[in-house]
């Protein structure tokens with residue numbers, strides 16, 4: 001893998017980001033957008049690099065979502081860690097019932113989970129397995145719930161299809177387009 005191929009892969013993944021124009025020399029955090037100076041080409045600060053990462057990259061976004069929910073279901077308050085402390089009670093649950101799942105409120109449909117604006121914090125909710133099943137079924141029952149919205153999803157928007165190789169998080173977040 002040459003440096004050029006690595007940059008191309010990261011650029012294709014970055015094309016999944018639609019909340020800001022990432023080609024402009026402005027901080028990529030939507031609420032910031034300050035002009036960048038000096039050597040900075042993507043973020044005004046390391047804090048905003050991390051903020052962008054938490055809003056777009058699935059492995060980071062889901063970790064942040066669970067922490068924000070204090071490791072409890074946001075609908076029913078179920079807290080697996082409390083049950084795991086009590087072996088007798090824990091034994092009455094299946095293993096998957098003692099895990100918290102992170103649900104996309106607006107479904108991903110054609111979008112790539114790994115990098116997506118659908119990973120914004122306000123589109124994620126932490127659910128226990130039971131509430132997640134209910135949420136998924138409710139979504140399917142909704143009229144047009146399965147309809148593919150052409151305005152949603154990287155694949156449907158005609159953005160370049162990212163390579164199957166998942167880049168390292170740092171390749172996407174730290175990519176500096178102006179660097180040579």
Ligand SMILES: [Zn+2]
Nearest residue numbers: 027032044048
């Ligand atoms: Zn900023």
Ligand SMILES: [Zn+2]
Nearest residue numbers: 073076128131
């Ligand atoms: Zn629940």
Ligand SMILES: [Zn+2]
Nearest residue numbers: 017018019117
């Ligand atoms: Zn976004």
